[in-house]
Amino acid sequence: MLVRLLYASRAVDASPEAIEAILSQSRQHNTSCGITGxxxxxxxxxxQAIEGGRAAINELYAHIVADSRHKDVQLLHYEEISERRFGGWTMGQVNLTKVHASILLRYSERPVLDPYVVSGKVSMALLEELMATASIVGRS
Known part of the structure; x- marks a missing residue:
């Protein structure tokens, strides 16, 4: 059974090197576990949205919650799915500093990413828009 999980967290270290380390580790691990996102x-x-088998996603989420690189981890949405939405990515990446503020304003009161104050459905709609506008890099 496939599931999709959406969560938010705050970075303990948001340096470019720390972000790249998280992405690199995700891509290596996720491929072998059948996880996309x-x-x-x-x-x-x-x-972050992650998709895959229920056991693999639950295990990964538990790891993220315990990961010292994240704080304030909050589950936004969890659902069973019939097909993957992010199947082409082991872990696609969006740097919001390169996204036009008008896209963020469609889904929030201010042009900043703050999934803690909007619903999981709104956050998923933002991800869909970012896909539609080709704002995602790192397809692998």
């Missing part, structure tokens, strides 16, 4: 970050906040 997308990671947005901006202003020290992560918004």
């Amino acid at each position: 997308i990671l947005c970050y901006g202003g020290g906040v992560f918004l």
Whole structure:
């Protein structure tokens, strides 16, 4: 059974090197576990959607919650799915500093990423928009 999980967290270290280390580790691990997804970050906040088998996703989420590189981890949405939305990515990446503010304003009161103040559905709609506008890099 396939599931999709969406969560938010705050970076303990939001340096480019730390972000790259998280992405690199995700890509290596996720491929072998059949996990796909997308990671947005901006202003020290992560918004991540991950998809795969239920056991693999639950195990990965438990690891993220315990990961010292993340704090304030919050589950935004969890659902069973019939097909993957992010199947082409082991871990796609969006750097919100390169996204036009008008896209963020469609889904939030201010042009910043703050999934803590919007619903999981709104956060997923933002990810869909970022896919539609080709704002995602790191397809692998």
